[in-house]
Amino acid sequence: MSDRAHADDAAPPVQVTLGEIFRAFLLIGATSFGGGVMAYLRSSLVDKHRWVDDPTFVQMLAMSQSLPGLNSTNMAVLAGDRLRGTPGAAAAIAGVCLPGGLIMFVIGMLHSAHGDRPLVTAMLHGVAAAAVGLVAAVSVQIGRKVLTRMDDLVFVALAVVGINVFHLSVLVVLGGLGALAIWWHRPRAEAPVLPGR
């Protein structure tokens, strides 16, 4: 298959089987409670199995963040593809999603049946408030690493204003602002003379 064509990019030390890929990602998918799947992925893929080296992991992470799709499922696809082509990618994404998917399916059933009971609703109000703190903290943690310049903050502010104030569709903001931001960081023939550099 043509899937082997890029195998020389990061030839794993030994041939990894689909079962091994599935089991490794299933374990990550079952144990990564409380988010931060990326840390679990790194410790499994780089440290434990040595299937990818650190620079490759960082490169795949950057790719995962620029592409549509969840960062963790994108990583599973990219890593699985490197190890065993398309079937490897399928095994990896199935493994990482299966435990959480089953758990959320059961939670969905319970929520449909009992979600409107006053005590359950009270608990879920607390969960939702805690989740707001959680997603805010995660956004700040990611933002701290990436937002290094004033113009970055302008793009963040434009996205927030577009969605939360003008209620523009996420698609419009992503397409319009994304294109503008890529153009803003377009390749330049010579080093630009910017103030403050």
Place this chain on the structure above:
Amino acid sequence: MSQLPALVGVFAYLSLLTVGGGLAAFPEMKTLTVERFHWLSSQQLIHLYSLGQVAPGPNMMMVAAVGERVAGVAGALLVVIAFLGPTGYLTLWTGRLWLRLEGWRWRASIQRGLAPVSIGLLAAGAISLAKGAIFNWIGVIIAVVVFALLLGTRINPALLVLCGAVAGLFVFGGR
């Protein structure tokens, strides 16, 4: 059962908006599932999304719970496939292409440009969630305490959300 095509369409579309993380698609998910299709209430969506933050694995597997609510097992299965399939396929092929574009000068521009936009989308998602999830000062306190503990310590987020559930039971349960 006539909801199945709409479920597939909505979640395949939403998956394409998840640049930077699932949270980026939250405002659009609320618009479509609550206001447009009336599959569940805003409060129910927020609760399922919040529970999804605690489940292991990718934090958007809560889409299975929405699918289950609308159309049972078939709904859950189709929603998960619609949400993961198209973007998984896109990532597979873009990933292969990306390696060959090592020297392409726009590659760095795309990564550099999309980074702040995707963080803006995450922030917008967080604000949209907060608007629906927090409706009194006790909620504000829970959110701020969780936020501060997560940035200041290495405590497991799942444990904090569990504490939030207990706090909610005592604070909101008495009325």
